[in-house]
Amino acid sequence: GDDDQSIYRFRGAEVGNIDAFKRSWPDVRVIKLEQNYRSTPSILDLANSVIRHNHQKGDLKKLWTENKDIQKPQLYYVEDEVAEAELVAQKIKGVGDYDNTAVLFRTNAQSGSFENVFTLPEFRIPYKVVGALKFYDREQVKDGLAMMYLLSNARDVVSFRRMVNKPARGIGPGAMMKIDAAIDAAGGNCVEGLSHAPLSGKAKEGADAFLQVLKDSSDLLRENKLVDALDHLFRASNLYSYYADMDRKEGRTSQEGSRVADFDTLVTQASQYGSDWSAMTEFLQTLALDPTTVGYLDPSAKGGVTLITMHNTKGLEYDRVFMVGMEDEIFPGRRDDNTQEDIEEERRICYVAMTRARYELYMFSASSRLRWGSVQRESPSMFLNEIDPSHMEEIDNRFKAKLGAKFRFDERYNDDYKSGYGNGFGNTYTSKFGGYGSSSGSKGKYSSNYVNTDNAYKSSYDDDFGPGTRHQGPKPSAASKYNIRNNANAAYRSGTAQDSKPSAILVKKADGQDAPVPGTITYEVGDRIRSEFYGEGQITGKRNFAGREVLDVKFDSGRTGTFASDKVAFEKI
Structure with a gap:
């Protein structure tokens, strides 16, 4: 066997068995099959430079090939997960060879952004998700959406019946008959009917708890706190813990793509539409009226780009491979939780993913990602640091690089x-x-x-920004703020902006005026502020979220957003 392709340790496949065999049979002859018939020399050099870190004892196999080189593997640095998906889509669309192209990610939860972008009108790239249900077809996602639909519409009887006793709340068939009668008496209003149903005991306790979750989530939505509302909706309803328990029983972790990771993705995708009640409504309406824009399109019968986890690619090959999410805490996962054996397993997964490519290999590392609706700073994967720079071409596609x-x-x-x-x-x-x-x-x-x-x-771009062309399709996600994305900047990043220049709302400061320093300014509700990108606005809220102080801001343009107070430097006006 090939010890460098042993990637199923979580299923009990131990790479140590190969070493143990050689120790048990010291006279065994080891024959290394090192000639590769799939990949180009550049791709093999890249893969070898990573996997050699697993072979400190000098037992490294070094793959080689007689194939001709096409191009060096390319590493792209991008702003966020939307920029990542857009750039991948542009490259795939430019070639058009969908059936021989694959996007490889570490966990199933990462497929959502690609499903969204691939189905935008400007791309319409056929795709298929291999080895897992498509994002919106997964049970946990359907449950999460049902809770959102019910929160949006108290008369949604289908969503109500699906979730009123899931997870179990002590509401049995007898209690449901009473609830149905109360709903009829309430004119079809499920929430009102449940509140007046003549229940007792555990059924009464379960119904009251369910109603309280909906009420609290509704209150948060009215305060324009969509992320908080959905977080509370999924957790207080015990939906999150229900699937977390299921993950634990099946031995799943975030490394292998847990079910609960899909709630993160769902919150993130909804937050792309804004932070108020209308944002959630628009998101749900998009699902109902045009589901192809959020990943329901099923082109599997017609072929298309393969969206697949790195684990599931073993034994497969493609003309061009896009490895995405190359950041620490995604690939590899949380470093502080990993043993040396875990890191070596992750490195083997990286090696396997790289060697799936025949001719072209592209890697992507984002500077930030939306998780639970908030932007998290990301660091490039440790595996990228292990690559000899001479084996790849590095391209910085981030916004500041484009500014010069x-x-x-x-x-x-x-x-x-x-x-x-x-x-x-x-x-x-x-x-x-x-x-x-x-x-x-x-x-x-x-x-x-x-x-x-x-x-x-401090650049010549200050005077050259034009209106640009706004990005079409569903509202994209935040670019470096919580729930805000500058649409024109997105158009610039994706190459659709007029004259290929970034377009943003910039407020030029007076000569000699120092830029405010993050964390040195105290903001209060009612303060008028000026943002370099979003113009003037007003602080409308100040609260704690996930252990940090955040500010709710409404800009004069009508745009709203949430910002970490210690990470921004708005100018007070």
Whole structure:
């Protein structure tokens, strides 16, 4: 067997068995089959440079091939998961060879953004999800949507019947007959009927708890706190814990694509539409009226791009492969939870994924991702750091790079150049890798011009921004804020903006005026502020979310958003 392709440790397949065989039979002859007939030399060099870190004892197989080279593997740095999906879609659309193309991700939960983008009118890329139900066909996602539908419409009897006793709340057949009669008496209003149903005992307790969840979630929505509302809806209803228990019983973790990870994706996709009640309504209406825009299109019978987890690709091959989500805590997963054996297993998965490509290999690392509706800073995967830079071409497609910043890939290991960008929230973060990393180390020497996303950019672009072309289709997700995405910037990133220039609402500061520093300004409800990208607005709320203080802002343009107060530097006006 091939020890470098042993990737099912979570099912009991131990790579140590191969080593144990050699120890048990010391006279055994090992024959290394190193010639590869699938991939190009550049792809094999890339894969070899990663897997060699699993072979510190000198037992490395080094794959080689007589195939001709096509191009070096390419590594793209992008802003977020939407930019990632859009760039992948552009490249696939440009080639048009859908059947011989695959998008590889670490967990099933990552498929949602690609399903969304592939079905946008400007792309309409046929695809198939292999090895898992499509996102919106999964039981947990259907349950989450049913709760959202019921929250939006108290007369949705189908969603009500699905969820009123799921998870079990002590509401049996007898109690349901009483509830049905009460709903009829209430004119079809399920919530009102449940509140007046003559129940007792556990059924009464379960019904009251269910009603309280809906009421509390509704109150949060009226306060324009969509993310908080959905978080409460899924957790307080015990839906999240129900599937978490199921994951544990099946030995699933976030590494293998847990069911509960899909709630994260669902919250993120809904938050792309805004933060108020109308945003949730629009999201649900999109599902009902045009389901192809959110991933219901099933082109499996006609072929199409393969969306597949890295685990499921073993034994398969494609002309071109897109490896996405190449960030720590995604691939590999949480480093502080991993043993050395876990890391080596993840590295083998990386090796297997890379060697699925025949001719073209593309890798993507995002600087931030939406998780539970909030933007999380991401660091490039440790496996990217293990690649010899000469084996790949690195392209920085992030917004600040397009504004003229230079990313010095040749100095990415130099202590004097830890990060040329910062984290998109305000502070400059440093990283051994040279992208978005940990907070240890010295500031990058190119970071001073980009203190935060809301200061004055010291570049010639200040006077050249035009209106651009707005992105069409469903509202995309946040670019470096909680629930805000600059649509024109998205159009620029995707190459659809007029004259290929970024378009944004920039407020040019007076000469000599210092940009505010994140974390040094105290904001209060009612304060008038100015944002570099979104213009003037007013602080409408100040609250705690996920252990940090966040600000709700309504801009004069009508746009609303939520920001971490210690990561922004709005100018008070």
